[in-house]
Amino acid sequence: MQTDQLIAQLQSDAATKPRPSAVGWGFITICAVVAAGLALAATVGVRPDFSTAVETVRFDFKFLLTAILAGTALVALTELARPTGDRRKLGLLLLPFALLVGSVVTELAVLPASLWEARMVGTNYASCLTVIPLFGLGPLSLFIYASRKRAPLRPMLQGALCGLAAAAVGAFFYAAHCTDDSPLFVATWYPLASAILVVTGAVVGQRILRW
Amino acid sequence: MAELFDFFLLRPRNDDHSRFESIDVKPATTPTRSEMSVLLQDGLSGDNGAYGRFLEGAARILRGFCARKLPPGLPGFDAEDLVQEILMAVHAKRHTWRTEEPVEPWLFAIARYKAIDAFRKHGKRIEVDISDHVDAMFVEPDVSGLVARDVMKAVDTLDGRTREVVTAISIEGKSIEETAERLDISRGAVRVAFHRGLKILSERDAS
The missing domain is CATH 1.10.1740.10 (RNA polymerase sigma factor, region 2, helix turn helix motif)
Structure with a gap:
């Protein structure tokens, strides 16, 4: 086909069909949060001592950390969903990472060494490794769907970022259920659980985020 | 930062x-x-x-x-x-x-x-002239798992006339006529001996 013909075709397509659009990121994010919240309410629920736990720093820190990870990952993933997105936004992810490292260092300083191992292993690692990926499945699907409507230049990276943001949303709600609050536990098991979603996102992204 | x-x-x-x-x-x-x-x-x-x-x-x-x-x-x-x-x-x-x-x-x-x-x-569909790469693509011919020395050894286990016929035809590459002349037997006898020899070898190889 001649390029002139193609241009005429595209032009008439633009005239007759509504222009392509993508669901807004705000709406997608709200849906992701609701999906993970419903998953928590419908399955394991919040821990029995939730009201007293919120008064402890360690418990609250889990929400701060996962919320900041979700926020920064979302900024990076919405940015990289456009062809002209600024890749330096990936640097934002250093913030939650630094926060996690800082919390571990603090915990090691205030906690006697004899307790380190017990706090790190905790009691809920098996549920942590299964529930976070499960809570994150809905958000992951939503983020991948929204990315597919756009134009990411690196499908695999985009998928991985979707997985990371989904893991953060899932972990935020899982944190309300889990009774292991030590940063040593969080730094060990949450990243492992997140890695499952990140790898899933990368593999799926590599396949379906091409355009 | x-x-x-x-x-x-x-x-x-x-x-x-x-x-x-x-x-x-x-x-x-x-x-x-x-x-x-x-x-x-x-x-x-x-x-x-x-x-x-x-x-x-x-x-x-x-x-x-x-x-x-x-x-x-x-x-x-x-x-x-x-x-x-x-x-x-x-x-x-x-x-x-x-x-x-x-x-x-x-x-x-x-x-x-x-x-x-x-x-x-x-x-992926780039077409390449293979004549430049013949050396890299050359593969040893398949000798059905046998190398020359094994062939000799196997043939040596045959006896008498059969061995002479198989040696002459398979290893020395002589024709049936030449073999018949050299061993002073009929061509039919050469064929029979040759086939019997191959049959024995293949049965032994399979077992």
């Missing part, structure tokens, strides 16, 4: 504007937008003629880019095909352009993506 601070303070990144202001030179009152940016912006807000002119302009710009980027020798895929693939992608993803940004970086980001994509898809 500066990036992080800028992000959280919602501060625009330092760009030319602040530099101009600091030396008290007024920035241009309206930033000049490229003709292409204006065309696409008008096109997206419903001016179909502008959209067509944008696509024509894009095709002209992309032709040079594609001719430079596309390696020669992709059968059934030339620079004009790549131009068309990019135009289709531009059309399908036109909502990912932000009207406030210049259109050229966006256009070329898509063009690069599609150029790499095209190379992946069509590059």
Whole structure:
């Protein structure tokens, strides 16, 4: 086909069909949060001592950390969903990472060494490794769907970022259920659980985020 | 790290504007937008003629880019095909352009993506003249798992006439006539002995 013909075709397509659009990121994010919240309410629920736990720093820190990870990952993933997105936004992810490292260092300083191992292993690692990926499945699907409507230049990276943001949303709600609050536990098991979603996102992204 | 601070303070990144202001030179009152940016912006807000002119302009710009980027020798895929693939992608993803940004970086980001994509898809079918690589592709002929020494050993286990016939034909490469003459027997006898020998060998090989 001649390029002139193609241009005429595209032009008439633009005239007759509504222009392509993508669901807004705000709406997608709200849906992701609701999906993970419903998953928590419908399955394991919040821990029995939730009201007293919120008064402890360690418990609250889990929400701060996962919320900041979700926020920064979302900024990076919405940015990289456009062809002209600024890749330096990936640097934002250093913030939650630094926060996690800082919390571990603090915990090691205030906690006697004899307790380190017990706090790190905790009691809920098996549920942590299964529930976070499960809570994150809905958000992951939503983020991948929204990315597919756009134009990411690196499908695999985009998928991985979707997985990371989904893991953060899932972990935020899982944190309300889990009774292991030590940063040593969080730094060990949450990243492992997140890695499952990140790898899933990368593999799926590599396949379906091409355009 | 500066990036992080800028992000959280919602501060625009330092760009030319602040530099101009600091030396008290007024920035241009309206930033000049490229003709292409204006065309696409008008096109997206419903001016179909502008959209067509944008696509024509894009095709002209992309032709040079594609001719430079596309390696020669992709059968059934030339620079004009790549131009068309990019135009289709531009059309399908036109909502990912932000009207406030210049259109050229966006256009070329898509063009690069599609150029790499095209190379992946069509590059696999590059045709190579195999005569340059015959040495690399040469494979030892299959001797059914036997090497010459094993063949000799196996033949040696045959007895009398049969061994002489099989040795003459299979290893020395003599014809049936030559073998019959040398052993002073009939050709029929050579054939019978040869086949019996091969049968014994194959049965032994199978067991």
